Amino acid sequence: xxxxxxxxxxxxxxxxxxxxxxxxxxxxxxxxxxxxxxxxxxxxxxxxxxxxxxxxxxxxxxxxxxxxxxxxxxxxxxxxxxxxxxxxxxxxxxxxxxxxxxxxxxxxxxxxxxxxxxxxxxxxxxxxxxxxxxxxxxxxxxxxxxxxxxxxxxxxxxxxxxxxxxxxxxxxxxxxxxxxxxxxxxxxxxxxxxxxxxxxxxxxxxxxxxxxxxxxxxxxxxxxxxxxxxxxxxxxxxxxxxxxxxxxxxxx
Numbered sequence: 701x702x703x704x705x706x707x708x709x710x711x712x713x714x715x716x717x718x719x720x721x722x723x724x725x726x727x728x729x730x731x732x733x734x735x736x737x738x739x740x741x742x743x744x745x746x747x748x749x750x751x752x753x754x755x756x757x758x759x760x761x762x763x764x765x766x767x768x769x770x771x772x773x774x775x776x777x778x779x780x781x782x783x784x785x786x787x788x789x790x791x792x793x794x795x796x797x798x799x800x801x802x803x804x805x806x807x808x809x810x811x812x813x814x815x816x817x818x819x820x821x822x823x824x825x826x827x828x829x830x831x832x833x834x835x836x837x838x839x840x841x842x843x844x845x846x847x848x849x850x851x852x853x854x855x856x857x858x859x860x861x862x863x864x865x866x867x868x869x870x871x872x873x874x875x876x877x878x879x880x881x882x883x884x885x886x887x888x889x890x891x892x893x894x895x896x897x898x899x900x901x902x903x904x905x906x907x908x909x910x911x912x913x914x915x916x917x918x919x920x921x922x923x924x925x926x927x928x929x930x931x932x933x934x935x936x937x938x939x940x941x942x943x944x945x946x947x948x949x950x951x952x
Contacts, residue, residue: 719857720833725756732769733820736779741842752844759786764802800824832856
């Protein structure tokens with residue numbers, strides 16, 4: 701089996717395991733159409749399915765499906781012999797019904813028994829795609845193929861994930877854990893710590909910042925005033941010594 705094909709199967713099985721509680725041994729409910737196709741292509745169902753699903757498998761059918769294949773035993777004699785090798789689950793039908801009706805009643809609304817349906821009936825496949833948590837298995841090119849989960853399964857899984865905060869724990873596992881805690885007397889105390897966010901209050905502006913600034917005279921004006929005042933006060937005086945020298949020189 702190719703690596704990509706193996707990864708897809710494990711991915712789908714993990715999806716059903718986490719969200720719908722599927723586990724090993726996988727219960728595969730098989731109808732006459734699947735057995736007829738396997739007989740036609742010379743496929744060993746038990747060996748191929750255990751290898752494909754990579755786990756232990758329980759192959760099952762019902763009395764209604766066997767009786768339906770017996771009616772057309774001339775064409776499907778080989779398929780009937782293969783079908784009778786599997787285990788029979790009680791469908792609680794007093795009078796036999798068609799195989800598709802029997803499978804629909806066995807699966808029910810929620811597929812509580814976690815059946816993997818193996819069928820080649822396309823009408824039955826379309827009906828099962830509307831029900832969440834029903835894996836579909838069919839034969840394609842002489843090899844078993846597990847179909848991608850339907851939109852109904854994805855939407856149902858989305859609701860369960862919203863209810864369950866732990867994505868890696870399935871709903872059934874979560875319920876079993878709660879029951880175990882109740883029996884042991886361990887109660888979960890939910891303490892929700894609320895973080896109070898303080899809102900900043902609007903403060904009034906600083907009154908000092910609202911005052912108008914006083915105009916101060918510039919430095920240049922102060923310097924000019926000082927110079928003028930100094931010029932008036934400090935006047936140059938002619939020295940007497942120089943005047944005496946000048947008069948003496950004239951007399952000579």
